[in-house]
Amino acid sequence: MYKKKSQLPPGPTPWFFLGNLLQKDVLPLNKNYSKLVAKYGPMFTIWMGPKPMVVLCGFDVVKDALVDHAEAFGGRINSPIIDRLSKGHGLVNSSDMQWRELRRFTVMTLRDFGMGKRSMSERVQEEAVCLVEALAATKGQGFDPTTSITPAVSNVISSVVFGIRFDYTDKTFLKHQRIIENQVGFFHTILGLVVRIFVALYKMMDSQYLRLRVSSSFQLYTAVPKILDCFPGRHQKIFSDSEELCAFIHENMKLHRQTLDPQNIRDYIDCFLIKSEKEQKSASDTFRTENLVMTVFGLFLAGTGTTSFALISGLMVMAKLPHIQAKVQQEIDEVTSATRAPIMEDRVRMPFTNAVIHEILRYPQTSNETIPRTTSCDTKFRGFTFSKGTVVAPLFTSVHHDPLQWETPEQFNPGHFLDEKGQFKKKEALIAFSAGNYMSLW
CATH class of the missing domain: 1.10.630.10 (Cytochrome P450)
Incomplete structure (x- = not known):
């Protein structure tokens, strides 16, 4: 673990065998990534048990990896x-x-x-x-x-x-x-059973650990599958x-x-x-x-x-947000005259509704991140050398709440997708469906 640690971006100190799995100031990432970025930078390493995972945060780093280095960061993870x-x-x-x-x-x-x-x-x-x-x-x-x-x-x-x-x-x-x-x-x-086992072993857990969410539970099985397979x-x-x-x-x-x-x-x-x-x-x-x-x-x-x-x-x-609801309903009524259902061609005539839909995809700070990927070859990236097979997790929550890309990242604001004339505008920083070679159908 420590030999690998010296070759990867810095990150929180892992516990023996468990890595960072049970550290409440690390997981879930969607709640703690901003503190980790402030301390270690937009690339840091966390440990899922004895296995390292490099986390990419912010639009610039994620785009650089997934789009500009798409082939290198397009490997599939063995989960x-x-x-x-x-x-x-x-x-x-x-x-x-x-x-x-x-x-x-x-x-x-x-x-x-x-x-x-x-x-x-x-x-x-x-x-x-x-x-x-x-x-x-x-x-x-x-x-x-x-x-x-x-x-x-x-x-x-x-x-x-x-x-x-x-x-x-x-x-x-x-x-x-x-x-x-x-x-x-x-x-x-x-x-639940595994968490209780860890509680008994370490006596270091409080009620917050009983609320581990998406990433933690998925990665917990990924880290120690043979152990979990032995338990009901x-x-x-x-x-x-x-x-x-x-x-x-x-x-x-x-x-x-x-x-x-x-x-x-x-x-x-x-x-x-x-x-x-x-x-x-x-x-x-x-x-x-x-x-x-x-x-x-x-x-x-x-x-x-x-x-x-x-x-x-x-x-x-x-x-x-009833005022948002009222404005969406008004726009739909004006375009369809309440006589028919909206069709795909109406999208260009409903800029506010279109902006609201895109903001719905951006806004939630969920812990349901993308399935990690791996590097497909030995790769030099932003001052570090990642060996082939390094597990990498682009954190899309950090992209969708990047203050360099969004005027009010912590607020629900359809204006993020509207220009000064009230017309819909695309935003490159919305990557709700991932990006690069790995973006669709795994």
Whole structure:
């Protein structure tokens, strides 16, 4: 540990074996990064158990790494938890060649089915009508928005992947929604048993450690997976639930195979099966059943959690800032005349609404950071030499709250995305969906 430490950017002193995992002045990073930056600079090293991770903070450093040195910082991390969930298949494929091929195929297929185009907008509009009806059924009473929003988001993904949508009350659909939410929630909560073990060992913890969030729980398993695999707990249920959801996807895939019509392609699964038949005579085994199941699993897991979070954040903003809500509603009414739903082409005529949506993506200081990446080769970067395989974590919260890039970084301010004439303006410092070679589909 100390040999590696001398070669990396400075950072808080790690404890033996545990590193910085249980140090409340280090994790979660979204709460402590500013103090660490003030002490060590915009690049510092923290230790996830015995494993170092270099944290990049601020727009200039993150952009320099992810965009200007995209190839060097584009390596994929070997994560024990992701490896166990995926078994090395799908969009986290252990084979770099297969991963690139699957990623390329998936991006092209999703685009063919309308990702970023009007046809996808129509799918969203259709689901939005169902969502509004579900919310209206509460008749003004208090409710948990996730119970409606998460299924709505999943239905949009389902329409592309499975070619169908599910009723919000469908028992199988609801069960699988809970599994997906638990998968996402695993990265948002502690592994309680392990924390208690550490409490007993060190007697140095207070109640704050019982509120370790996303990064800490994910990285705790990453640091000591073999130890955690020996104990019961929520993490074990996550793995068993994953098997159940994959079994459902597998059954759906078999039904697709039985009814497949190459002249009438219905969805992503059809496209994959057709591609699989074409590749049967080739040496590549990329388009096999295991990769299809885990790719679909990954699309649901990644797409549902992030999109649901953004929508619920938007509702919270509307509820807490009624003057913002009123101005957005006024602009929508002026453009659509309350006679139709907004369409993609209306975006240029709704600069304030567009600015609010972008600010919703910027503002939250969540501990749900990107999955770290690694250096793909020995790399010299800003005075340090990173050996191949060094784990690097760009901290997007630090970018979205960088005082050098935003006038009022700690306030919700749609003006960040408006020019002096009130027209929408893009901001390079908004990287809500990451950047560089690693930015989409892992």
